[in-house]
Amino acid sequence: MKAAVVEAFGEPLAIREIEIAAPGRDEVLVRTAAVGLCHSDLHYLQGMRKFPLPGVLGHEVSGIVEAAGDGVKDLKPGDHVVGALSVFCGTCKQCLGGRFALCADPEVKQPPGKAKRLAREGQTVSQVFNLSGFAEKLLVHRNALVKIREDMPMDRAALLGCAVITGTGAVFRGARVPAGSSVAVVGCGGVGLATINGAKIAGAAQIIAIDNFTSKLELARKFGATDTILASDGDVVARVQELTHGGVEFSFECIGLPATVEQCFRMLQPGGTATVVGLFAPGVKASIEGCEFFLEKKLQGTALGSARIREDIPRLVELYMQGRLNLDDLVSRRIRLEDINEGFAAMTRGEVARSVIVFDTA
Template sequence: MKAAVMEKVGAPLSIRDVAIMEPGPREVLVRTAAVGLCHSDLHMIHGIYPLPLPAVLGHEVSGVVEAVGSEVAGLKAGDHVVGCLSVYCGHCPVCASGHQVLCQNPEVKQPAGKADRLRLAGNPLSQVFNLSGFAEQILVHENTLVRIRQDMPLDRAALLGCAVITGTGAVFHSAKVQPGSSVVVVGCGGVGLSAINGAAIAGAARIIAVDMLPAKLELARKFGATDVVNAGAGDAVAQVLSLTGGGVDFAFECIGLKQTVEQCYAMLGPAGTATVIGLFRPDAKIELPAIDFLREKRIQGSLMGSNRLSVDIPRLVELYMQGKLLLDDLISQRISLDEINEGFIAMQSGNVARCVVTFPRVGGL
C-alpha cells in the first residue's frame, strides 16, 4: 500500500510502498477513506515531540473495515468506522474509574516504534498514536475504532476522531457548559471552531471567538460565535472583559501557548473555569496570579475532550445528520495523499480550518 512516511525531522513526508501485517486476534484492518491533517502531526514533523523514525503519522481517520482478527466481536468487514487515538483497554483502574481517555495500558496503547504492524523495505515502521492514518490502510486494536451509520459521509466523519471530539468534548464533558452561560474560545482552528459549535449546541448565550485572522473570525460566526475579538488589534483580555462586563463563565484555550492560557484565565469572571485544550511544547510552563484563586477561578486540562469514544462519536454523527454539527464548513481543502506536504504548508499559513486527505476509491465519501 501507499503511505506518507516521515523519514527525517523537518523534511517533507515521502510517499512510499509500505507493507502492512495481517490482523492479530483483537486487531482490525481498515481501508482508509479520509484522514485529517492535525497540528499534532505538524509538531512531530518539526521535531517538537521526538519519535523513532521512519514513522507514519496521521490519527484523524475514517474508513471501511476489510478484515478482523479472531477475537474481534463488535466489528465486521464492510463496517464504516472512525478511528481515534484515545484507544482504551476497558479494564484497568483508570478505565474502571470512568476515565477511558487517560488509559495507558500497553496492551492497547503502544509507544511509537513498538507495534509491529507496518514495514518499509522489510524493516519496522513506527506506528504513531496507534493509528498511522496517512496510508491507504490501517491496522489497529479494535478499541481504536467506533462503528458509525453508513449514510454518514466518511470525509466528514474523519474529523470526529480528533478535532471535533476534542473541541466539543471539552465543552460537554470537561467544562460542562450550561445553557445561558458565557464562553470565550481562544484560537479558531479546527478544535476551536468545534468548541464554538459545541458551546452553541450546549445553549451558551454568549460565545466570544478570539483569533488574529479575520477570515477565521468570520468562520467562527458561522459556527455560533455571537461576538468576535481580533487579538491582533488590541488587548484581547480587555476587549473580552469589556464585552462581558467583568468576564466569562467558561474559557477555552485551543492553541497551546503560555500567553494564551494566561489570557484565558484573565478573561474569567468570578467562579469561572478555564479549560486548556491546546498542545504545548514539553517544557512549557504557565504563570497565574495567585490572588485570583480567592475568586474561585479554576483552570483545568482536557485530553481529547475527556471523551467516551464509543458513546461520543455516534452521538456526534447524529448531531451532524440533524444539521447541528457543522462538519461541512470545517473542511477547507480535500487533497490526495500525494499532495499531503502541500496540505501542511496550507495549514501553517493559518488560512485553513481543516485539510483532509481523501482516498476516492473507498465508498462513503
C-alpha cells in the same frame, strides 16, 4: 500500500510503498476513506515530540473494515468506522473510572516503534498515535475504532476522531457548559471551531471567538460565535471583559501557548473555569497569579475532550445528521495523499480549518 512517511523531522513527508501486517488477535484491518491534517501531526512532524523513524502519522481518520482478527466480535468487514486517538483497554483504573482518554495500558496504547504492524524493506515503521492514518490502510486495536451509520459522509466522519470530539468534549464533558452561559474560545482552528460549535449546541448565550486571522473569525460565526476579537487589536482580556461586563464564565485555550493560557485565566469572571485544550511542547510552562484563585477561578486540562468514544462519536454523527453539528464548513480542502505537504504548508499559513485527504475506497 502507499503511505506518507516521516523520514526526518522538519523535512517534507515522503510517499512510499510500505507493508502492513495481517490482523492479529483484537486487531482490525481498515481501508482508509479519509484522514484530516491536524496541528498535532504538524508538531510531531516538526520534531516537537520525537519518535523512532521512519514513522507514519495521521490520527483523524475514517474507513471501511476489511478484516478482523480473533476476538473481534463487534466489527466485521464492510462496517464504516471512525478511528480515535483515545484507544483504551477497558480494564485499567482510568478506564474503569470513565477516563478512557487517559488509559495508559502499554499493550493497547503502544508507544511509537513498539507495534510491528508496518514495515518497509524489512525495517519496522513506527505506528504513531496507534493509528497511522496517512496511508491507504491501517491496522489497529479494535478499541481504537467506533462503528458509525453508513449514510454518514466519510470525509466529515474522519474529523470526529480528533478535532470535533476534542472541542465538543471540552465543552460537554470537560467544562460542562450549561445553557445561557458566556464562553470565550481562543484559537479558531479545527479544534477551536468545534469548541465554538459545542458551546452553541450546549446553549451558551454569548460565545466570543478570538484569533489572529480575520478569515477564521468570519468562519467562527458560522459555527456559533456571537462576538469576535482580532487578537492583534489591543488587549484581548480587556476586550472580553468589556463585552461581558466583567468576564466570561468559561474560557477555552485551543492553541497550546503560555500567553493564551494566561489570557484565558485572566478573562474569567469570579468563579469561572478555564479549560486548556491545546497541545503543549514538553517543558513549557504558564504563569498564573496566585491571588486569582481566591476568586474561585479554576484552571483545568482536558485530554481529547475527556471523550468516551463509543458513546460520543455516534452522538456526534446524529448531531451532524440533524444539522446541528457543522462539519461541512470545517472541511476547507479535499486533497490527495500526494498533496499532503502542501496541505501542511496551507495549515502553517493559517489558510484552512482542515484539509482532508480523501482516498478511493471503491
